[in-house]
Amino acid sequence: MRGSFGAVLLFTLWASAASGQQQPDFDRTVSLKLLPSNLLSDQKNIWLSPRRLAHPKNWIAPAAVVGATALLVAEADAPTASYFRRTSSFDGFKQVFTGKATALGMVAVPSSLLVVGLGRRDSKMWKTALLAGEAVADSEVLTILMKDADRRLFPASVPPQQGFSDTWFKTHGDWLRGSGSFPSGHGIAAVSIATVVARRYRNHRWVPYVAYGGAALVAFSRLPLGAHYVSDTFMGAALGYSISRFAVLGQ
Numbered sequence: 001m002r003g004s005f006g007a008v009l010l011f012t013l014w015a016s017a018a019s020g021q022q023q024p025d026f027d028r029t030v031s032l033k034l035l036p037s038n039l040l041s042d043q044k045n046i047w048l049s050p051r052r053l054a055h056p057k058n059w060i061a062p063a064a065v066v067g068a069t070a071l072l073v074a075e076a077d078a079p080t081a082s083y084f085r086r087t088s089s090f091d092g093f094k095q096v097f098t099g100k101a102t103a104l105g106m107v108a109v110p111s112s113l114l115v116v117g118l119g120r121r122d123s124k125m126w127k128t129a130l131l132a133g134e135a136v137a138d139s140e141v142l143t144i145l146m147k148d149a150d151r152r153l154f155p156a157s158v159p160p161q162q163g164f165s166d167t168w169f170k171t172h173g174d175w176l177r178g179s180g181s182f183p184s185g186h187g188i189a190a191v192s193i194a195t196v197v198a199r200r201y202r203n204h205r206w207v208p209y210v211a212y213g214g215a216a217l218v219a220f221s222r223l224p225l226g227a228h229y230v231s232d233t234f235m236g237a238a239l240g241y242s243i244s245r246f247a248v249l250g251q
Contacts, residue, residue, distance in 0.1 A: 028248075028250065030127050030131055032130070038134055039137055039138065042248055043141065065235070072231035073231045077229040077230055078163065078164040080223060080229070084223055085160075085226065090224035093224060094224050094225055097217070097221035099186065099222075099227060106186075106190055106193060106218065110129040110132040110133050113132070114126050117129060124200065128200050128201070131196045132192070132193045132196040134248055135195070135196050136189045136193060138248060139189055139239065139243050139244075140189065143185045143188050143239075147181070147182065147183075149180070150168055150181075150182045151168070151169045151170060151171045152169075152170070152180040152229075153167040153171055153181060154226065154228070155181070155226040155227070157171070167181070181232050182235065183232050184219060184228045184235075184237075185236070186218055186219065186221075186228075187219040187222065187228070187233040187236030187237050188240040188243075189240065190218035190240070191215045191237045191241050192240040192241075195241050195244035195249075196249065198211040199244070199245060200249075215240075219237055220233070
């Protein structure tokens with residue numbers, strides 16, 4: 001399992017690799033008409049990102065993410081999944097932060113920005129909405145492919161009498177929706193949206209705190225529901241941030 005898991009992590013390493021050089025901000029040209037071509041450009045940047053690993057300094061951040069994920073898989077996933085399976089402390093929380101509720105909340109953020117931005121003729125706001133949608137689309141393409149590759153059992157799908165140590169390459173399902181647990185689709189989408197909003201409105205100090213705080217809440221909500229492991233949400237967050245910042249915003 002560890003050898004196969006290493007292959008999956010290498011795949012995520014490619015997607016999350018990003019140049020250590022800071023680039024100046026720019027207002028990317030975006031519109032509904034340009035969205036398909038922008039998505040193709042983003043995907044090209046994501047899948048060709050392994051070329052950056054030719055420079056040793058570009059290994060630092062991806063290696064840190066991979067190492068942290070491997071540590072979470074080995075040390076944190078099983079204990080936390082077992083804890084949330086046993087405890088009833090989060091029953092009320094789970095009734096409020098269901099998968100559908102958090103998904104609707106994520107849709108509401110860019111939708112609201114788009115409606116308000118168009119209504120106020122605020123180009124920065126409606127462009128932020130389109131960029132957030134673009135980031136989610138980019139992230140979900142990668143998520144589906146990774147889920148289909150690793151086919152990890154969801155915590156809720158593991159039988160009570162079985163432990164959480166052997167969960168990889170076990171599920172079967174619709175490949176168009178992604179049949180595995182790793183990474184978290186909710187987590188990658190939430191952080192993708194949060195990063196776009198936080199980066200474009202970082203001159204308002206409270207915006208990054210609210211954006212990333214909301215994304216963290218969405219990612220955490222997947223644990224009590226038995227929908228994901230800690231490593232799933234962590235990798236989802238890392239990929240969502242990397243894709244939004246480097247592929248979509250180019251910052």
